[in-house]
Amino acid sequence: MTKGTMDSIRYYYNVGRRGLEYMSEIQGESTGDPSIMILRECALDKGMKVEEFVNGTYECTNGKKTRFFGMPPDSGTAIWLCSNKFATYELLKKNGFDRVPYYRKYTLGTINEAREDFKTRDKVAVVKPCSQTFGGTGVTANIRTVRKLNKAIFRSLVYGSEYLVEDHIEGDNFRVLCYGDRMLNVVQRLPANVTGDGANTIKQLIDKENVKRVEDRSPFRLYSIKVDKDVEQTLRDKGMSLNHVPADGERVFLRTVCNHEAGDETTDITSIVHPDVISYCEGIMRTINTTLSGIDIITTDITKPLAESGGVINEVNTSPGLMFHDRATSMKVIDHLFDQAPPR
Structure with a gap:
C-alpha cells in the first residue's frame, strides 16, 4: 500500500472520528450566543x-x-476574508502589514510538501484549518516532530480541505476589540489553567473550578474547563497527567491554544498597550473595512511595537466574543451601533 493511500485512509478515518466531536464542540454549553x-x-x-x-x-x-x-454588520467580502486565514494574511501583507507569522497553505494532496518544508525549516510549527473554524478548533501548536505534524494535519483536515502550517510564535495572546477604525478594549487571553493547593490532583482541581463556573449563568461567565486529548497532550508535554498533584500555588496551564468555550480566561490590559500597536490594529480595520472585529495578537511584550517585540497578527475575527471584555466595553459597542459614541 502506497504512502499516499495510507494518508487518504488516515484522513477519512479522522473525518469520521473527529467530525462527531466537532458537532459536540460547536453546540457549546450556552442557551444562546x-x-x-x-x-x-x-x-x-x-x-x-x-x-x-x-x-x-x-x-x-x-x-x-x-x-x-445576531446579524453580521459587515459585508460578505469582509466576512469571507476574515473567515479565511490564508486570505487574511495575504491581504495584510499586500497592504504593508507584514507582522504575520511565516505560513504556507497545503492540502491532503500536498502533505509531503508540508512534511519536507517542516523538516527543512527546522522550526516549531502550528497547524490550523484554513477557514471556517473558531476558538482554536482544529489548531495544534508547539509542533516539534514530524509525527506530531502528521497528527495535526489530519486533525485539521476534518474541518476543511486546506490547512496552514505556520511558525510557532512564542508569547502571550491578546485580543484587540475595534469598532470601525477605533480601538475599544484590549484583553490578554489565558488558556485554561488551575492553581495547585498541594493536595488535589489536576483533575480534582478542574472539577472544583467547574463547579464554580457552572453556578454563574451570566453572559460574561467563564465556560467550564473541558478535558480532552489536547489537555492530556499538553500535560504529557509538561511531564504531567490528570493525576498529578501540583504544588501549593503552582499554576498549571492545560492548553497551548486559547479557546474561550474550553475554559480560557481574560484580563483587561488596555492601559498598557503601546500606541503603535493600537495604530497598527486600527490601520488593519481600515484596510479590511470591517465594522466590529477582534484582532488577535501574539507577542512577548504588548507595551512595545510589534516590530520590536517580534509580535504578530494571528487572526482577524468579524464575530468577536464580547464576553472577553467587560460590560462597559459592550456599552460602547451599543453607542457606536446607534451612532452615539463620543468623538475621539
Missing part, C-alpha cells in the same frame, strides 16, 4: 426597546433607528 445576550442586556440597560426577532436574533430600536443583534 453570549455576545447577542450581552448586547440585548446592554441595550435594555440604556432604555432601548428590544424585541426577539427570528432564530435567536433581536430587533433593537432607539428613537427612529433600528439595529439587529
Whole structure:
C-alpha cells in the first residue's frame, strides 16, 4: 500500500472520528450566543426597546433607528476574508502589514510538501484549518516532530480541505476589540489553567473550578474547563497527567491554544498597550473595512511595537466574543451601533 493511500485512509478515518466531536464542540454549553445576550442586556440597560426577532436574533430600536443583534454588520467580502486565514494574511501583507507569522497553505494532496518544508525549516510549527473554524478548533501548536505534524494535519483536515502550517510564535495572546477604525478594549487571553493547593490532583482541581463556573449563568461567565486529548497532550508535554498533584500555588496551564468555550480566561490590559500597536490594529480595520472585529495578537511584550517585540497578527475575527471584555466595553459597542459614541 502506497504512502499516499495510507494518508487518504488516515484522513477519512479522522473525518469520521473527529467530525462527531466537532458537532459536540460547536453546540457549546450556552442557551444562546453570549455576545447577542450581552448586547440585548446592554441595550435594555440604556432604555432601548428590544424585541426577539427570528432564530435567536433581536430587533433593537432607539428613537427612529433600528439595529439587529445576531446579524453580521459587515459585508460578505469582509466576512469571507476574515473567515479565511490564508486570505487574511495575504491581504495584510499586500497592504504593508507584514507582522504575520511565516505560513504556507497545503492540502491532503500536498502533505509531503508540508512534511519536507517542516523538516527543512527546522522550526516549531502550528497547524490550523484554513477557514471556517473558531476558538482554536482544529489548531495544534508547539509542533516539534514530524509525527506530531502528521497528527495535526489530519486533525485539521476534518474541518476543511486546506490547512496552514505556520511558525510557532512564542508569547502571550491578546485580543484587540475595534469598532470601525477605533480601538475599544484590549484583553490578554489565558488558556485554561488551575492553581495547585498541594493536595488535589489536576483533575480534582478542574472539577472544583467547574463547579464554580457552572453556578454563574451570566453572559460574561467563564465556560467550564473541558478535558480532552489536547489537555492530556499538553500535560504529557509538561511531564504531567490528570493525576498529578501540583504544588501549593503552582499554576498549571492545560492548553497551548486559547479557546474561550474550553475554559480560557481574560484580563483587561488596555492601559498598557503601546500606541503603535493600537495604530497598527486600527490601520488593519481600515484596510479590511470591517465594522466590529477582534484582532488577535501574539507577542512577548504588548507595551512595545510589534516590530520590536517580534509580535504578530494571528487572526482577524468579524464575530468577536464580547464576553472577553467587560460590560462597559459592550456599552460602547451599543453607542457606536446607534451612532452615539463620543468623538475621539
